[in-house]
Amino acid sequence: MVSAENRELTVLDPRTGEVASRVPIASAQRCDEAVRNARGAARAWARTPAAERAAALHAAAAAVREAADELAGLNERETGKLRDDARGGVDAGAGTLVQYAELGPVHRGRALHGGPDATDLMVPEPRGVVAVLTPWNDPVAVAAGLIGAALATGNTVVHKPSERCPRTGRRFAEILAAHLPAGVLEVVDGDGEVGARLAAAPVDVVAHVGSTATGRSIARAAAGTGAKVLLENGGNDALVVDEGVDPQWAAAQAALGSFANAGQICVSVERIYVHAALADPFLAALAGEAKEWGERIGPLVDQRHREHVHGHVADALSAGAHALAGGEVPDGPGAFYPPTVLAGVEPGTAVLREETFGPVAPVRVLPDFDIALREAADDAYGLSAVVLTADMTRAQRAWRELPVGTVKINNVFGGAPGGAAQPRRGSGQGYGYGPELLDEMTTTKVVHIGSPG
Structure with a gap:
């Protein structure tokens, strides 16, 4: 101010x-x-x-x-x-x-x-x-x-x-x-x-x-x-969740990427694409993770930023998405915002097309890995992306095809010292x-x- x-x-x-x-x-x-x-x-x-x-x-x-x-x-x-x-x-x-x-x-x-x-x-x-x-x-x-x-x-x-x-x-x-x-x-x-x-x-x-x-x-x-x-x-980092992985583990990874530091990390997970075969247990586990994270995250940086984050959530809800956790501005002082999980998110909504930079996990359920990878790559940004998969052939495809500076396979954060991406x-x-x-x-x-x- x-x-x-x-x-x-x-x-x-x-x-x-x-x-x-x-x-x-x-x-x-x-x-x-x-x-x-x-x-x-x-x-x-x-x-x-x-x-x-x-x-x-x-x-x-x-x-x-x-x-x-x-x-x-x-x-x-x-x-x-x-x-x-x-x-x-x-x-x-x-x-x-x-x-x-x-x-x-x-x-x-x-x-x-x-x-x-x-x-x-x-x-x-x-x-x-x-x-x-x-x-x-x-x-x-x-x-x-x-x-x-x-x-x-x-x-x-x-x-x-x-x-x-x-x-x-x-x-x-x-x-x-x-x-x-x-x-x-x-x-x-x-x-x-x-x-x-x-x-x-x-x-x-x-x-x-x-x-x-x-x-x-x-x-x-x-x-x-x-x-x-x-x-x-800015970044609008995608997380692709393939079939064949443990849904509880995948949800924990997604929650860490979306909610750590209230989603205010340059390489936070901003959008999630999950294989339909894993969707139900993954979404249930992610909603549970959001409730647990609600007890241990801090506020957003200020009220102005909270208005931006909630504006993205409200836009998604008005376009037909539904909140499995969070999604409402809490009462009380400060700029707190709850960890939020959105399902049924439409492709053109702001929460998928722009950087939200808050504790929001918008999820798209897709029928196969190819479509998920294609939607993850269709973005105006190019900072980083994450792929969770047990299939190393798909992992190889992902890091080669995703047009970003950093690709992480099976870890939302981490990497060897000395790495430098463009x-x-x-x-x-x-x-x-x-x-x-x-x-x-x-x-x-x-x-x-x-x-x-």
């Missing part, structure tokens, strides 16, 4: 509706100053030995771990994220900083095979100033990845945390900046106007995690400046994590050194 009089962000605790934080919105002058400061520090930071940059990140990671309770408490008050989940996000963020501290010094170029009297190299160099715009649903972990990779490769950063958790984001950035030279990490608070100003500022990279609409706006702005754009935007279509572009993010944060120079005379 933005106050028009004094231009400040007022964030309400989504559990109680009480004021959680008030933060002044950065002026246009402050945004420009932050970019200038980062630009002014860029040359010296780029020339700092990679091992020294890594040492600074190691120290910052240790400080983040020491402040874990403080950061988790801020996150809980501003976004409603459960304390254990918020603490886990802080721990993950500190681990990510350590990861890039280790990877930065070994990020390497190539030697080329030229003539015997010359040396030819391909050398990675920092791009310069990186504007980092991060979301509210996991503010420390996501910011740590983008900021850590940028700093490890010698870039300077201007960071704008989400307006829904400004104190959490600012405090995290302050902890990091205390271990860096002045200007290497600048932070600005604000709403969409501040983000738009940074996207159009004279920076070299704009890295954004958030909605598809905002990502596309950033891409248009960056087209005018020539900045490189890294986008991880989202597609409406879900964005570029590597947003993993070792490949270091490549995104650098540019390559070819060097030819000949002999004199």
Whole structure:
């Protein structure tokens, strides 16, 4: 919520509706100053030995771990994220900083095979100033990845945390900046106007995690400046449940994917396609899972987001779907919404075609695996998808045919360390994590050194 009089962000605790934080919105002058400061520090930071940059990140990671309770408490008050989940996000963020501290010094170029009297190299160099715009649903972990990779490769950063958790984001950035030279990490608070100003500022990279609409706006702005754009935007991730699997296990997987963090995870399950042979026991088990999850999820981030989520549910119900669990806005304070299971959902409804980002599991019952896979692939987004199947031939087909950056077989979450996917279509572009993010944060120079005379 933005106050028009004094231009400040007022964030309400989504559990109680009480004021959680008030933060002044950065002026246009402050945004420009932050970019200038980062630009002014860029040359010296780029020339700092990679091992020294890594040492600074190691120290910052240790400080983040020491402040874990403080950061988790801020996150809980501003976004409603459960304390254990918020603490886990802080721990993950500190681990990510350590990861890039280790990877930065070994990020390497190539030697080329030229003539015997010359040396030819391909050398990675920092791009310069990186504007980092991060979301509210996991503010420390996501910011740590983008900021850590940028700093490890010698870039300077201007960071704008989400307006829904400004104190959490600012405090995290302050902890990091205390271990860096002045200007290497600048932070600005604000709403969409501040983000738009940074996207159009004279920076070299704009890295954004958030909605598809905002990502596309950033891409248009960056087209005018020539900045490189890294986008991880919205998703509408499908879960395909094949015949031949245990319906109780499949329902537990679906519930975890749909209801964890109240459905507010980038790769949450947004739509479910179940084989008709499994439909009745699966739906019964999923409804039971929803009732159990109702006792252990937190609120949505705010009332505005709850209106969005319930709007999708109401649209589906009006089109003929029926709720097997949830589906109604609860009484009482805060922005709580119950885990909801919808059956009989029509293909054109918003809950299937758009990102809901809430604890909603819309289910389509289909006669065979081929149709389920086809409907799962028919989407404007391309972030991730999950397939539960005991048939490895179908599993192979699924990961090859689903047009998304990440496909998970028989697990809604998980994966080996170091994996890095590229989202597609409406879900964005570029590597947003993993070792490949270091490549995104650098540019390559070819060097030819000949002999004199």
